[in-house]
Amino acid sequence: MKQVSVGICGLGTVGSGTFKVLTRNAAIIAGRSGCNIQITRIASRTPRTDIDLGGVPFSTDVYDVVNDPAIDIVVEVIGGYDAAKELVLTAIKNGKHVVTANKALIAEHGTEIFAAAEKAGVIVAYEAGVAGGIPVIKAIREGLAGNRIDWIAGIMNGTGNFILTEMRAGREFAGVLEEAKALGYAEADPTFDVEGIDAAHKLTILASAGFGVPLQFNKAYTEGISKITPYDIAHAEQLGYRIKHLGIARRREEGIELRVHPTLVPQDHLIARVDGVLNAILVDGDAVGQTMYYGPGAGDEATGSAVVADIIDVARIVASGSSLRVPFLGFAPEAMENLPVLEMEDVQSAYYLRISAFDRPGVLAEIATILSDSGINIESIMQKEFEVKDGRIPVIILTHTVQERQMNGAIAELENLPDIDGKVVRIRAENFN
Numbered sequence: 001m002k003q004v005s006v007g008i009c010g011l012g013t014v015g016s017g018t019f020k021v022l023t024r025n026a027a028i029i030a031g032r033s034g035c036n037i038q039i040t041r042i043a044s045r046t047p048r049t050d051i052d053l054g055g056v057p058f059s060t061d062v063y064d065v066v067n068d069p070a071i072d073i074v075v076e077v078i079g080g081y082d083a084a085k086e087l088v089l090t091a092i093k094n095g096k097h098v099v100t101a102n103k104a105l106i107a108e109h110g111t112e113i114f115a116a117a118e119k120a121g122v123i124v125a126y127e128a129g130v131a132g133g134i135p136v137i138k139a140i141r142e143g144l145a146g147n148r149i150d151w152i153a154g155i156m157n158g159t160g161n162f163i164l165t166e167m168r169a170g171r172e173f174a175g176v177l178e179e180a181k182a183l184g185y186a187e188a189d190p191t192f193d194v195e196g197i198d199a200a201h202k203l204t205i206l207a208s209a210g211f212g213v214p215l216q217f218n219k220a221y222t223e224g225i226s227k228i229t230p231y232d233i234a235h236a237e238q239l240g241y242r243i244k245h246l247g248i249a250r251r252r253e254e255g256i257e258l259r260v261h262p263t264l265v266p267q268d269h270l271i272a273r274v275d276g277v278l279n280a281i282l283v284d285g286d287a288v289g290q291t292m293y294y295g296p297g298a299g300d301e302a303t304g305s306a307v308v309a310d311i312i313d314v315a316r317i318v319a320s321g322s323s324l325r326v327p328f329l330g331f332a333p334e335a336m337e338n339l340p341v342l343e344m345e346d347v348q349s350a351y352y353l354r355i356s357a358f359d360r361p362g363v364l365a366e367i368a369t370i371l372s373d374s375g376i377n378i379e380s381i382m383q384k385e386f387e388v389k390d391g392r393i394p395v396i397i398l399t400h401t402v403q404e405r406q407m408n409g410a411i412a413e414l415e416n417l418p419d420i421d422g423k424v425v426r427i428r429a430e431n432f433n
């Protein structure tokens with residue numbers, strides 16, 4: 001049996017989950033991989049006294065792992081950018097395969113890292129970075145390899161979904177975020193979760209693997225959930241929708257839509273039922289139609305499950321000596337297409353609007369005229385007399401799909417009306433057609 005030696009860098013949530021899964025399921029893993037996979041070194045800045053490392057040498061310097069000539073696979077689960085990038089590039093230079101859970105690193109520096117790995121003839125695997133334990137990278141790069149993928153959309157941040165789920169049950173934003181941090185779901189900087197940056201990292205990777213376009217995180221549109229109010233959650237429900245924080249990547253002839261924002265989804269769609277820390281990714285392929293991948297998007301052993309699957313993949317390839325590998329982003333580098341990422345003004349979406357109108361006769365007609373003159377069709381409109389407060393009444397509108405540019409123009413006109421008070425609240429809506 002081929003010996004494969006693994007070194008783990010970072011013994012936090014994911015590092016410890018990986019250690020536990022690899023250790024507990026060693027016999028199953030040996031059976032599946034045909035290899036004797038052993039953890040031979042662990043390094044992490046903060047030692048853990050709560051885990052029995054079974055005599056595996058531990059140090060606080062990750063370069064004890066990266067520079068150990070006996071190690072075949074380096075697992076990078078320290079997180080962050082600079083130190084992680086340096087670690088990964090050094091491991092590659094040292095001829096080691098890398099398994100990482102670091103989507104920020106791949107989304108922002110993947111092009112450089114993959115090029116270095118290609119040159120060195122080593123593998124960089126990152127399944128754990130996208131939707132944690134859900135094998136969605138495997139599904140897209142391998143299971144759906146025969147399809148032209150047209151769009152990918154989903155809940156790709158567990159912390160954000162946990163917050164929205166608990167807010168629907170009446171809890172306050174800040175308290176739920178504290179709980180998500182304590183449960184180990186949140187990023188080191190939780191604004192990455194709340195403001196959609198983490199989801200945009202994952203979406204960037206999914207779009208590349210799905211469409212065969214370069215990683216373009218800096219072009220992704222990112223809007224968080226911190227401005228979502230219980231009022232809008234309740235009114236979306238009354239319209240038959242639920243608010244979810246979605247990443248949406250759509251391939252159109254003229255380019256790629258790449259956007260993360262709160263989104264109204266139909267209550268009877270499966271995705272509306274995905275609650276708590278769970279994630280779900282919908283992938284639409286021309287041959288297969290819509291498929292959905294659902295499961296835990298964060299957590300120690302759930303994420304460890306994906307890290308270990310990548311380790312097994314690498315071990316099988318190392319053991320077989322095969323040079324035929326799944327390309328890092330699912331397409332041969334020379335087959336990647338330089339499709340542009342569309343400006344946000346060019347994306348197409350339906351919209352939920354909340355307008356604070358002075359309760360005067362004719363105001364609804366004024367609103368309807370502006371929307372209709374802008375080519376925007378109204379799907380439904382809601383106004384409740386009993387909600388009048390300080391002479392203002394909320395008007396809730398759901399529109400059909402339009403170009404964001406049209407909507408921006410209409411909103412600017414609405415906000416100029418003397419009968420409208422303050423800013424119009426807009427939340428995009430999606431029907432997955």
Ligand SMILES: NC(=O)c1ccc[n+]([C@@H]2O[C@H](COP(=O)([O-])OP(=O)(O)OC[C@H]3O[C@@H](n4cnc5c(N)ncnc54)[C@H](O)[C@@H]3O)[C@@H](O)[C@H]2O)c1
Pocket residue numbers: 009010011012013014015043044045046060061062077078079080083101102103104128129132184185186187188297298299300303
């Ligand atoms: N927590 C999750 O559920 C989850 C899920 C998927 C992906 N991820 C990703 O996995 C990575 C790790 O996340 P985590 O939640 O395990 O973080 P964590 O903070 O729990 O663990 C990171 C560990 O690495 C150590 N570390 C950090 N920098 C170091 C350095 N320069 N040298 C040595 N040790 C260092 C820290 O001391 C800590 O023990 C991140 O990239 C994160 O985005 C996390």
Ligand SMILES: N[C@@H](CCO)C(=O)O
Pocket residue numbers: 129131132156157158159160185186187193198297298299
């Ligand atoms: N902070 C991330 C971890 C998993 O990538 C989340 O909540 O989804």
Ligand code: NA
Pocket residue numbers: 127128129130131132133134135136137306
């Ligand atoms: Na995954």
